[in-house]
Amino acid sequence: MSKLLVIGEAREGELRNVTFEAVAAAKKIDSEAEIVGVLCGSDDLSDSGQEFIYYGADRVVTVKHDNLETYTSEGYSQAVMAVIGDESPDGIVMGHTAIGKDLTPKLAAKLETGLISDATDIENDGDQTVFIRPIYSGKAFEKKVITSGLTFVTIRPNNIPSLERDDSRSGEVTAKDVDIKDLQTVIKDVIRKASEGVDLSEANVIVAGGRGVKSADGFKPLYELADVLGGAVGASRGACDAEYCDYSLQIGQTGKVVTPDLYIAVGISGAIQHLAGMSNSKVIVAINKDPEANIFNVADYGIVGDIFEVIPKLTDELKQVV
Amino acid sequence: MNIYVLLKRTFDTEEKIIISDGQIEDESAEYIINPYDEYAVEEAIKQRDEHGGEVTVVTVGDEEAEKQLRTALAMGADKAVLINTEDDLEDGDQFTTAKILEAYFEDKEADLILAGNVAIDEASGQVGPRLAESLGINYVTTITALEIDGETANIDKDVEGDVEKIETNLPLLATCQQGLNEPRYPSLPGIMKAKKKPLEELEIDDLDLDEDDVEAKTETTDVFLPPEKEAGRILEGEIDDQVKELVSLLKDEAKVL
Numbered sequence: 290m291s292k293l294l295v296i297g298e299a300r301e302g303e304l305r306n307v308t309f310e311a312v313a314a315a316k317k318i319d320s321e322a323e324i325v326g327v328l329c330g331s332d333d334l335s336d337s338g339q340e341f342i343y344y345g346a347d348r349v350v351t352v353k354h355d356n357l358e359t360y361t362s363e364g365y366s367q368a369v370m371a372v373i374g375d376e377s378p379d380g381i382v383m384g385h386t387a388i389g390k391d392l393t394p395k396l397a398a399k400l401e402t403g404l405i406s407d408a409t410d411i412e413n414d415g416d417q418t419v420f421i422r423p424i425y426s427g428k429a430f431e432k433k434v435i436t437s438g439l440t441f442v443t444i445r446p447n448n449i450p451s452l453e454r455d456d457s458r459s460g461e462v463t464a465k466d467v468d469i470k471d472l473q474t475v476i477k478d479v480i481r482k483a484s485e486g487v488d489l490s491e492a493n494v495i496v497a498g499g500r501g502v503k504s505a506d507g508f509k510p511l512y513e514l515a516d517v518l519g520g521a522v523g524a525s526r527g528a529c530d531a532e533y534c535d536y537s538l539q540i541g542q543t544g545k546v547v548t549p550d551l552y553i554a555v556g557i558s559g560a561i562q563h564l565a566g567m568s569n570s571k572v573i574v575a576i577n578k579d580p581e582a583n584i585f586n587v588a589d590y591g592i593v594g595d596i597f598e599v600i601p602k603l604t605d606e607l608k609q610v611v
Numbered sequence: 612m613n614i615y616v617l618l619k620r621t622f623d624t625e626e627k628i629i630i631s632d633g634q635i636e637d638e639s640a641e642y643i644i645n646p647y648d649e650y651a652v653e654e655a656i657k658q659r660d661e662h663g664g665e666v667t668v669v670t671v672g673d674e675e676a677e678k679q680l681r682t683a684l685a686m687g688a689d690k691a692v693l694i695n696t697e698d699d700l701e702d703g704d705q706f707t708t709a710k711i712l713e714a715y716f717e718d719k720e721a722d723l724i725l726a727g728n729v730a731i732d733e734a735s736g737q738v739g740p741r742l743a744e745s746l747g748i749n750y751v752t753t754i755t756a757l758e759i760d761g762e763t764a765n766i767d768k769d770v771e772g773d774v775e776k777i778e779t780n781l782p783l784l785a786t787c788q789q790g791l792n793e794p795r796y797p798s799l800p801g802i803m804k805a806k807k808k809p810l811e812e813l814e815i816d817d818l819d820l821d822e823d824d825v826e827a828k829t830e831t832t833d834v835f836l837p838p839e840k841e842a843g844r845i846l847e848g849e850i851d852d853q854v855k856e857l858v859s860l861l862k863d864e865a866k867v868l
Contacts, residue, residue, distance in 0.1 A: 387770045391752045394737040398744035403828025406735040428628040432833040473749050474779040481773050536790040537772035542624045543646050551867040562624045572865040589843035592853050602854045
């Protein structure tokens with residue numbers, strides 16, 4: 290039986306969904322594997338550990354230390370390497386999040402292993418595990434296998450469904466003492482700028498605006514629409530370059546690549562760089578006054594019309610059904 | 612300051628991907644400096660202009676990458692290094708590239724290494740942090756501001772839209788995020804000067820590496836295109852009716868509400 294570590298991640302005290310998706314991914318790598326969750330932080334982690342188990346982990350190791358209050362690659366790598374030392378896993382799975390992207394290459398270098406980043410699906414072909422990942426921002430995909438050493442992978446949020454929560458599951462949550470020290474990098478402050486609540490990469494619904502939104506004020510109706518749908522707001526490069534919104538909202542080949550269930554493109558023409566970032570969304574709605582706009586070629590549903598008329602109406606109509 | 616930039620040559624963002632015989636067609640493609648690496652080149656030049664020193668741009672690739680190195684020199688970098696793996700390596704992965712760079716940097720005493728936070732082709736974002744770890748230096752990914760004062764670096768780091776204010780020490784490797792700066796276009800005099808700037812070409816042999824030292828740990832077994840999206844339905848009629856129809860389609864047909 291193989292042993293797979295899943296490195297969990299919490300935000301504001303709650304485990305992120307991608308952590309549960311990572312458990313499901315580990316099961317896809319080996320359905321028989323023992324799955325050991327790992328959690329780092331400065332507060333009590335036993336409740337989160339239980340939750341990890343309800344979603345499929347067999348047991349959980351927690352590392353609690355004051356120096357793990359906010360993520361740093363140095364602090365977290367010390368904690369996780371200590372757990373890896375104890376457990377000698379056959380593989381490691383983590384979310385391809387800001388923390389996952391920052392931490393896993395460091396661990397891979399320490400362990401002298403390969404690492405497959407940003408997998409969106411996992412298949413088993415005979416005794417080989419095949420990881421599918423987008424390249425060229427989703428313009429194409431590749432299949433990758435590990436040829437030597439640990440099976441080490443990060444998974445893109447929102448692509449591999451988590452298992453059903455089962456609170457009849459039980460398992461051990463053990464604390465491991467690790468002295469986290471000699472940190473060279475200090476986080477002095479965190480300025481919250483991200484659109485309130487929902488993160489773009491994990492959002493099920495995204496309302497994105499382009500140049501057609503015309504101003505920063507023009508984005509307000511988009512936020513209202515996103516609110517009704519419990520979604521996040523994104524933007525095209527054109528809108529960011531025109532300073533209607535922050536670059537952190539940019540979707541496309543430069544910027545974020547997203548795959549929500551529903552993507553509503555508002556006043557976006559549909560340049561190839563933008564399409565690369567969103568065309569693998571499950572359902573795409575385009576609203577644009579130009580019937581020739583390229584975005585209609587990838588949209589499931591399109592409305593040709595004035596966005597400032599359509600969006601408020603759509604928001605009102607949706608309020609009645611959701 | 613001894614500043615280095617890790618640069619990758621990538622497809623132009625305008626390029627469509629065409630696959631023939633299980634390979635991505637690259638004969639007719641236009642190439643650019645990976646857009647995130649352009650921020651790194653710009654930042655390196657700015658830091659040098661402020662603190663003095665030298666900017667060296669390094670790439671691992673083949674002869675074709677000389678064009679992108681010349682562009683970086685025309686922007687204002689001082690020197691370029693091409694580590695040409697064409698004759699020695701069939702396939703590499705991020706482990707391979709990081710190992711080669713580690714060997715290159717071993718005796719360089721870099722104060723600052725800048726790179727893009729991700730390349731728009733493979734998009735793994737691994738090489739920078741891997742290299743920093745093997746060199747035993749600090750790293751910060753996805754930076755949007757960098758102030759250097761003596762040995763101290765004050766950094767803004769983009770974390771999924773939030774900003775972390777970070778203090779760390781040189782030597783440092785930082786990977787650049789959009790918003791850090793506006794990369795300049797090469798000027799005509801810059802382009803003329805770039806032709807005369809030093810461009811050193813190395814092979815892995817020159818770095819005392821052989822193929823086995825850098826053998827990839829992963830392998831690509833297939834590449835394929837996503838299913839073609841069929842053009843959908845453009846709704847018709849009065850806007851009020853279209854909106855009503857859209858909501859019912861999202862609810863009953865697409866089942867996303």
